[in-house]
Amino acid sequence: MPGGMPFQLEKGPIQRLIEQNINASRSEMRAMLHVLRQSEAADDIEWVNTLLPELWNEPAFSRAPQGTGVKVRDHIVKDWFGYELDPETGKWVKGAGPDTGFWLAYKGDVDRIVRRALRWALELSLGVAPGDEGPGRQHPWQIELFWKCLAPWFETWVVHRPVANSGLVSVFFVTPTHRGANIAESPIATSATASVTGVSHTVPSDEDDYEVLGEPHPHDPLHRPRVHAIDRTHGTWVVTHHHHESGDVVSTTNLVGANNVGPTDFQDWGIPQLSRYHGKDAIVVVAPSMAAGGVKHDGSV
Amino acid sequence: MSGRVPLPSTLTEGCRERLGLERAALFDRLMDEETGDPHQLMDVLREDQEFGVALVECDTVDSLAKLFSENPGEWSSEAERSGPLGDVSFGVAWTFQIRHDRPRAFNGLPATNRKVTVRGFTIIAFDAESGRLKVRRYVDWAAVFAQLGLTLNWRVPVPADAVQSSN
Numbered sequence: 001m002p003g004g005m006p007f008q009l010e011k012g013p014i015q016r017l018i019e020q021n022i023n024a025s026r027s028e029m030r031a032m033l034h035v036l037r038q039s040e041a042a043d044d045i046e047w048v049n050t051l052l053p054e055l056w057n058e059p060a061f062s063r064a065p066q067g068t069g070v071k072v073r074d075h076i077v078k079d080w081f082g083y084e085l086d087p088e089t090g091k092w093v094k095g096a097g098p099d100t101g102f103w104l105a106y107k108g109d110v111d112r113i114v115r116r117a118l119r120w121a122l123e124l125s126l127g128v129a130p131g132d133e134g135p136g137r138q139h140p141w142q143i144e145l146f147w148k149c150l151a152p153w154f155e156t157w158v159v160h161r162p163v164a165n166s167g168l169v170s171v172f173f174v175t176p177t178h179r180g181a182n183i184a185e186s187p188i189a190t191s192a193t194a195s196v197t198g199v200s201h202t203v204p205s206d207e208d209d210y211e212v213l214g215e216p217h218p219h220d221p222l223h224r225p226r227v228h229a230i231d232r233t234h235g236t237w238v239v240t241h242h243h244h245e246s247g248d249v250v251s252t253t254n255l256v257g258a259n260n261v262g263p264t265d266f267q268d269w270g271i272p273q274l275s276r277y278h279g280k281d282a283i284v285v286v287a288p289s290m291a292a293g294g295v296k297h298d299g300s301v
Numbered sequence: 302m303s304g305r306v307p308l309p310s311t312l313t314e315g316c317r318e319r320l321g322l323e324r325a326a327l328f329d330r331l332m333d334e335e336t337g338d339p340h341q342l343m344d345v346l347r348e349d350q351e352f353g354v355a356l357v358e359c360d361t362v363d364s365l366a367k368l369f370s371e372n373p374g375e376w377s378s379e380a381e382r383s384g385p386l387g388d389v390s391f392g393v394a395w396t397f398q399i400r401h402d403r404p405r406a407f408n409g410l411p412a413t414n415r416k417v418t419v420r421g422f423t424i425i426a427f428d429a430e431s432g433r434l435k436v437r438r439y440v441d442w443a444a445v446f447a448q449l450g451l452t453l454n455w456r457v458p459v460p461a462d463a464v465q466s467s468n
Contacts, residue, residue: 182457202312245460262436264437265436267360269364288323
């Protein structure tokens with residue numbers, strides 16, 4: 001979330017930290033719900049500070065590209081929600097640009113979408129209808145978060161279902177792409193770290209708990225994975241081709257070739273199709289490292 | 302002239318109507334595979350702007366209309382931005398308006414029923430290497446995609462070796 005992702009679906013350390021903080025006691029979650037309900041009337045960004053006041057002090061943020069929780073919070077307010085810091089008042093105000101935050105070709109009220117989705121997720125978790133101040137359920141359902149990129153516009157999906165004697169509320173942030181976003185053509189790790197000097201985007205890394213199902217770890221086959229894949233309590237697995245390659249930069253429906261302009265014969269032309277990707281080699285099952293958008297085997301950060 | 306394929310091998314009926322009987326006959330004569338002279342046709346097009354514009358209209362309308370609609374659409378050229386180019390070419394700036402109401406013809410899209418404006422510039426030139434007339438079309442496809450509501454995937458897929466070379 002703070003530095004973009006090399007995959008199309010991410011959890012990663014930031015969302016895992018939010019999960020750890022939002023899945024609190026019933027009274028604490030009721031307090032969070034109260035903050036979100038109150039924020040609907042105020043319609044300002046203050047809920048980011050008051051929803052999970054201790055979140056931004058988490059020491060784990062020191063490992064994020066931004067370096068501190070406060071800077072990660074400001075990144076979310078600015079780049080995700082599209083606020084700008086008013087130099088005169090020092091307060092966040094909604095940006096007036098053609099796009100919201102760092103999203104490309106998209107203008108929308110991401111702040112309110114996220115706020116409403118988290119409120120509904122908390123209401124589902126607590127078992128209370130919108131506006132209902134009743135007691136709800138005794139034991140709140142777990143909430144989990146994912147980020148899915150890319151889509152033409154910003155949506156948040158709240159998906160819930162029963163699990164054993166409890167339930168699960170899954171929140172999917174479905175987003176447009178953003179400035180500087182890339183995606184890895186292969187889920188196979190190419191680096192020891194997700195952040196690489198000289199590379200502006202994160203890359204698949206073999207940090208904890210990266211794993212290619214059925215294959216030894218590239219650097220530490222004796223001690224990794226730390227637990228068998230089937231014994232992991234937490235995992236995000238991508239199943240796809242080993243890698244992908246693009247065909248002609250530009251091809252057309254009449255197979256003119258890479259040059260869509262021509263020269264061709266009279267009435268011999270069609271629609272440019274841009275890049276066409278080809279899945280190559282075997283199908284692999286890969287758990288990305290947490291730093292690259294996956295999770296550790298035990299859900300820790 | 303052996304091996305040369307005329308341009309076009311046959312004119313469609315719609316194209317003959319646009320060219321008119323006299324120009325269509327001249328076209329047939331100069332594009333004849335055995336006795337024709339495409340180079341001379343190029344000279345004719347450079348001198349007779351209406352002829353060149355009508356030929357570009359044929360190339361545009363007959364190819365584009367079938368992607369959007371059963372209806373022919375409206376094609377227009379910009380005379381002040383059309384005419385001879387360089388030593389062996391003829392260019393036409395054009396606009397084509399049509400409603401996208403034909404299902405699945407445009408890359409499988411359902412009909413959007415949107416009115417679409419396609420802008421382009423077409424160059425017809427004699428190609429000495431092949432001995433044929435060749436066509437280059439500079440079309441504002443990005444604007445067409447935008448009018449249909451399509452968006453680009455703004456994430457660049459990065460091959461693994463690009464990252465390894467940075468390590």
